[in-house]
Amino acid sequence: MRTKDEEKIPRIYHAAIKIINSDGFEGCSMSKIALEANVSPATIYLYFENKEDMIKKLFIHVKERMGHSYFKDNMDISVSKGTFRSIWLNHYQYIMENIDEYVFIENFSNSPQISHIEKQYTIDFCPVSESLYDRSKKAKLIQNLDNDIIYSLFFAPLSYLVKKSKANKTTVSTNELMQIFEASWRAISL
Amino acid sequence: MRTKDEEKIPRIYHAAIKIINSDGFEGCSMSKIALEANVSPATIYLYFENKEDMIKKLFIHVKERMGHSYFKDNMDISVSKGTFRSIWLNHYQYIMENIDEYVFIENFSNSPQISHIEKQYTIDFCPVSESLYDRSKKAKLIQNLDNDIIYSLFFAPLSYLVKKSKANKTTVSTNELMQIFEASWRAISL
Amino acid sequence: MRTKDEEKIPRIYHAAIKIINSDGFEGCSMSKIALEANVSPATIYLYFENKEDMIKKLFIHVKERMGHSYFKDNMDISVSKGTFRSIWLNHYQYIMENIDEYVFIENFSNSPQISHIEKQYTIDFCPVSESLYDRSKKAKLIQNLDNDIIYSLFFAPLSYLVKKSKANKTTVSTNELMQIFEASWRAISL
Amino acid sequence: MRTKDEEKIPRIYHAAIKIINSDGFEGCSMSKIALEANVSPATIYLYFENKEDMIKKLFIHVKERMGHSYFKDNMDISVSKGTFRSIWLNHYQYIMENIDEYVFIENFSNSPQISHIEKQYTIDFCPVSESLYDRSKKAKLIQNLDNDIIYSLFFAPLSYLVKKSKANKTTVSTNELMQIFEASWRAISL
DNA sequence: TATGAATGAGCCTTCATTCAT
DNA sequence: AATGAATGAAGGCTCATTCAT
Numbered sequence: 001m002r003t004k005d006e007e008k009i010p011r012i013y014h015a016a017i018k019i020i021n022s023d024g025f026e027g028c029s030m031s032k033i034a035l036e037a038n039v040s041p042a043t044i045y046l047y048f049e050n051k052e053d054m055i056k057k058l059f060i061h062v063k064e065r066m067g068h069s070y071f072k073d074n075m076d077i078s079v080s081k082g083t084f085r086s087i088w089l090n091h092y093q094y095i096m097e098n099i100d101e102y103v104f105i106e107n108f109s110n111s112p113q114i115s116h117i118e119k120q121y122t123i124d125f126c127p128v129s130e131s132l133y134d135r136s137k138k139a140k141l142i143q144n145l146d147n148d149i150i151y152s153l154f155f156a157p158l159s160y161l162v163k164k165s166k167a168n169k170t171t172v173s174t175n176e177l178m179q180i181f182e183a184s185w186r187a188i189s190l
Numbered sequence: 191m192r193t194k195d196e197e198k199i200p201r202i203y204h205a206a207i208k209i210i211n212s213d214g215f216e217g218c219s220m221s222k223i224a225l226e227a228n229v230s231p232a233t234i235y236l237y238f239e240n241k242e243d244m245i246k247k248l249f250i251h252v253k254e255r256m257g258h259s260y261f262k263d264n265m266d267i268s269v270s271k272g273t274f275r276s277i278w279l280n281h282y283q284y285i286m287e288n289i290d291e292y293v294f295i296e297n298f299s300n301s302p303q304i305s306h307i308e309k310q311y312t313i314d315f316c317p318v319s320e321s322l323y324d325r326s327k328k329a330k331l332i333q334n335l336d337n338d339i340i341y342s343l344f345f346a347p348l349s350y351l352v353k354k355s356k357a358n359k360t361t362v363s364t365n366e367l368m369q370i371f372e373a374s375w376r377a378i379s380l
Numbered sequence: 381m382r383t384k385d386e387e388k389i390p391r392i393y394h395a396a397i398k399i400i401n402s403d404g405f406e407g408c409s410m411s412k413i414a415l416e417a418n419v420s421p422a423t424i425y426l427y428f429e430n431k432e433d434m435i436k437k438l439f440i441h442v443k444e445r446m447g448h449s450y451f452k453d454n455m456d457i458s459v460s461k462g463t464f465r466s467i468w469l470n471h472y473q474y475i476m477e478n479i480d481e482y483v484f485i486e487n488f489s490n491s492p493q494i495s496h497i498e499k500q501y502t503i504d505f506c507p508v509s510e511s512l513y514d515r516s517k518k519a520k521l522i523q524n525l526d527n528d529i530i531y532s533l534f535f536a537p538l539s540y541l542v543k544k545s546k547a548n549k550t551t552v553s554t555n556e557l558m559q560i561f562e563a564s565w566r567a568i569s570l
Numbered sequence: 571m572r573t574k575d576e577e578k579i580p581r582i583y584h585a586a587i588k589i590i591n592s593d594g595f596e597g598c599s600m601s602k603i604a605l606e607a608n609v610s611p612a613t614i615y616l617y618f619e620n621k622e623d624m625i626k627k628l629f630i631h632v633k634e635r636m637g638h639s640y641f642k643d644n645m646d647i648s649v650s651k652g653t654f655r656s657i658w659l660n661h662y663q664y665i666m667e668n669i670d671e672y673v674f675i676e677n678f679s680n681s682p683q684i685s686h687i688e689k690q691y692t693i694d695f696c697p698v699s700e701s702l703y704d705r706s707k708k709a710k711l712i713q714n715l716d717n718d719i720i721y722s723l724f725f726a727p728l729s730y731l732v733k734k735s736k737a738n739k740t741t742v743s744t745n746e747l748m749q750i751f752e753a754s755w756r757a758i759s760l
Numbered sequence: 761t762a763t764g765a766a767t768g769a770g771c772c773t774t775c776a777t778t779c780a781t
Numbered sequence: 782a783a784t785g786a787a788t789g790a791a792g793g794c795t796c797a798t799t800c801a802t
Contacts, residue, residue, distance in 0.1 A: 001763040040767040156346035187377035230784040381784040420788040536726035567757035
């Protein structure tokens with residue numbers, strides 16, 4: 001018998017994101033995805049229970065990828081402004097390179113369907129970050145604020161600006177990027 | 191007696207928002223909207239070209255409402271931290287009270303359909319703010335940054351946190367709110 | 381606005397029976413019915429909730445027609461062999477002329493889907509017959525047997541033979557018909 | 571060790587009947603049958619050309635089983651009322667014990683797919699019966715009627731009543747059973 | 761031989777939109 | 782202007798069947 005081709009799942013994921021971001025969530029049909037992924041519509045149902053299941057798993061998958069994006073292997077995560085700058089820039093790079101995934105996550109996070117996905121998959125949760133925030137607060141490097149607040153102050157402006165520049169097809173200069181970082185850092189640092 | 195025509199458009203808008211936020215964008219069909227608005231599906235087509243046109247006009251309509259939310263009538267818009275605090279809190283109040291509209295706008299802003307809507311309707315444009323930012327920069331009250339950057343640093347964290355708290359059905363305490371404001375202010379102030 | 385065309389329902393019923401009897405229950409799809417009835421598939425859903433609902437209502441409709449077939453208007457229903465012969469021949473005529481309906485009813489009656497249709501619609505119930513049977517038993521015209529048994533002895537052979545002759549494309553001669561009637565009558569008469 | 575091949579066909583037949591009678595003809599898919607029979611869907615196609623072929627062969631198979639049911643080994647088939655009573659009761663027993671098979675046969679006999687199956691497989695053909703009928707007519711034990719008519723008068727009421735009682739989940743008492751037999755016998759006897 | 765993977769065709773149903781009053 | 786009836790196209794999904802091992 002034919003062996004199951006697990007490589008199909010990434011292909012399906014990739015196709016789904018591509019369709020969602022070009023045609024919108026509305027225009028994203030199973031047949032379009034199948035066509036783009038070069039499989040039969042029926043094949044998708046070998047790997048996923050139904051459309052909702054597929055989207056949910058795609059969401060979780062992409063979420064995990066994003067979670068890893070803040071930190072690179074062997075990265076120094078000492079309690080210092082430099083570390084914060086690194087993760088901030090890593091995140092910037094991730095958004096730039098994966099804007100489709102990123103927009104998908106953001107929109108999907110706000111949709112009613114997401115409500116019953118487990119807590120640990122909500123948009124920004126990341127164990128390494130959490131620990132870094134906690135240690136930095138203890139070391140008086142950053143303000144003693146709730147982690148969610150820290151996260152929002154530090155990353156939300158960046159996220160907003162990248163999306164906007166992508167939408168307008170403009171670019172963020174290195175100079176501006178550093179201005180934004182410094183301002184974000186001012187918001188959370190002590 | 192026939193109901194007056196112009197009255198129908200708000201009814202349709204209101205119905206659309208209601209359906210979108212209860213059933214999601216997916217579940218929002220013209221007939222559902224018609225039912226909710228108490229008109230015939232065919233009637234909607236007297237006022238709008240098609241569904242896309244209707245959604246687009248709804249978007250613009252809601253956008254304008256939001257644009258006005260930053261400022262209240264007869265409000266003092268002197269160049270001062272207090273003014274910034276007021277518009278920040280006004281915006282907070284608007285999001286809280288109109289979370290459905292707000293989420294609709296945010297999601298829709300990232301959708302491909304909206305891309306060709308004119309600049310003046312993008313999410314954050316607001317003539318009064320623009321002028322306030324410019325005057326504040328000149329007065330050395332805030333950093334000399336691009337207005338978009340100012341806007342993102344000042345409002346994006348707030349927006350993020352309110353959406354998150356709504357999604358998790360938690361609330362933001364007054365204390366936290368002031369912490370967020372102070373941090374956001376640190377980011378942009380000189 | 382366009383007025384609802386109730387004449388569409390008979391057309392749909394007729395088409396459904398035709399398809400079922402030519403292509404079998406399996407081959408009976410909503411689109412085929414729509415095509416045959418000269419309406420859009422969507423139109424069927426204006427008159428019926430879904431396929432099951434349509435089939436169920438068709439069943440009940442046809443059942444009622446058949447129930448009326450035993451008796452003709454102004455028919456003499458005195459307690460006599462002649463009356464029994466008349467209803468027996470009426471039923472024969474009905475089956476001959478409506479073999480499709482009849483086969484549909486029989487097959488559907490044996491299907492698991494039918495189980496939850498109300499008792500009064502089961503295959504042979506007919507108030508006029510019931511009363512005739514009771515009076516005839518009291519008058520010692522026929523055997524004192526349960527009405528179901530009377531019904532089966534009197535009609536089941538006829539039904540079987542007509543179906544068989546239709547299937548084999550043969551015909552039942554008048555002579556044979558009277559033989560069958562006399563034999564059926566022997567079974568139930570006293 | 572591979573299971574022996576011929577063993578698979580009965581397993582498939584058995585599974586098919588089981589599925590048909592629990593889920594209806596509609597719900598009977600090849601994969602369900604395969605699952606129930608503990609084989610792969612593809613395996614069924616080693617033994618049958620396609621679904622229709624399989625159903626047709628199943629029909630013939632079950633038909634033959636039923637044909638044998640009228641007579642038991644070493645049974646006396648003298649020309650007598652007793653013999654008729656025995657085969658009548660054998661048939662009753664068969665229907666009771668194999669109601670699923672029986673209903674399947676009856677419904678399928680009326681289906682368009684079956685029409686071109688050879689004469690010898692139609693519902694009631696049975697060489698032993700045929701000869702019994704012929705001899706009994708010659709001996710003036712029963713009426714000189716066509717064998718099909720004899721068959722219908724003698725068995726159709728029984729069949730009808732058993733199916734009905736099964737559908738209604740009621741039972742036929744021994745007393746009623748004998749009443750039905752006597753009446754059926756009256757219909758055909760001289 | 762036997763299998764699980766894979767598929768295109770087709771099913772039921774809904775939707776945005778138009779028709780006819 | 783306003784409507785409910787009507788519809789073709791498309792959506793999600795399943796199925797009988799074939800493929801490749």
